[in-house]
Amino acid sequence: AYLQNAARPRQLPIVTELMDVRMLEVFLEYDVDVIQIGARNMQNFDLLKEVGKVNKPVILKRGLSATLSEWLMAAEYIAAGGNHNIIFCERGIRTFETAYRNVLDITAIPALKRETHLPVIVDPSHAGGKAWMVPSLALAAVAAGADGLLVEMHPNPCEAWCDADQALTPQELTTLMSSLRGVAAAVGRTL
Structure with missing residues (x-):
């Protein structure tokens, strides 16, 4: 209900993560626009x-x-159930490296695009885990052919209840969007 009250007057779609099959009916009741399956449930x-x-x-x-x-x-x-409206989201994989949260696998973008016609988006926020990394990772993802980005933003990241370290401020997001347009244009794409 909170998401509906915030999104609908502004004509924004609702994308939210489904973690438990028992909540699917609630998602449908509240007419969630896009269901996200998180990394830890990819094999559920x-x-x-x-x-x-x-x-x-x-x-x-x-x-x-x-x-x-x-x-x-x-x-x-x-897809076996009949739903072919699937969007792949690369959000970084775990390796031995500890300097950042996950390794963003940029190679996955062209590799998936070769294997499937489905869209591939990237979550640079969860990949690096730090706001200062998000712009570089986002730019690389667009240059590599990503069809979209999931970027965390908060009006005041220090007050965010979760993922505060990786959230951009509104001004940082505006600056990133300008940079993304430039990279997209350089590789023959538009935002």
Whole structure:
């Protein structure tokens, strides 16, 4: 209800993460526009089968250590139910590196685009885990052919209840959008 009250007067779509199959009916009741399946649920096959039965776009985030083949096969569980409106979201994978949260696998973008016609978006916020990394990762993703970005923004990141370290301020997001337009134009794309 909170999301509806905030989004509908501004004609914004609602994208929210489904973590438990028992909540699917609530998502449908409140007419969520896009269902997100988080990285930790990428291989929750019962959940994937159920969202495969609904007529809603599904963002499928890559699991923390999932190969591209495993990620594609997870999407097959959704598609097998009849829902082919799947969006892949690269959000970084876990490696031995500890200087940042995850390694953003830029290579996954062209590799997935070669294997499937489905859109590929990138979450640079969760990949680096720090706001100062988000612009560089976002620019690289657009240059590599990403179809979209999930970027966290908060009016005052220090007061954010979660993911405060990776949230951009409104001004930082505005600056990033300007830079993204330049990179997109340089590689023959538009935003």
